[in-house]
Amino acid sequence: MKNKTVLSVILFISIFALIAAYFVEYILGYKPCNLCLIERLPYFFAIIIIFLYLTINRFEKLIFIFLGLIFASGTILSFYHFGIEQGFFSESLVCATGDLSKTLSKAELLQQLKQNSISCKDVSFRMLGLSLAAINTIFSLILSVIFMRMFINYGKN
16 A cells, blocks of 8 residues: 555544544543543654645655654553553553642642542443543554554555
């Protein structure tokens, strides 16, 4: 397959992934945790980068390594989230709600506790028996391997 075709397919996969995430959040009513929100970033970056490449049609090899690194970091992040869900890792400050950089008064602390915050270790939505963090780990790994292979094999065809 041609590189442009692969990039177009991955562009649509990234768009679909974000639409699915927003569908689960806004239509089905499942609130995402902080890590879930951060895990959407590689897909946003991929959409922007691939769209820019398809319009300017330059720097193809650089695009491949950049997208490979973006999805490799997405794989690590989503695996970390999956590990929190499974109890392999403890929750970090990323999972905490609110602004932790300031000291809270008693009233502010009570207000934050009243908010319906979502823990990173709680799996509220499953698909095919897998959490969305597990599915994202798989997809991010596959996409990072695809981009790394495209980078390594660039110019060999």
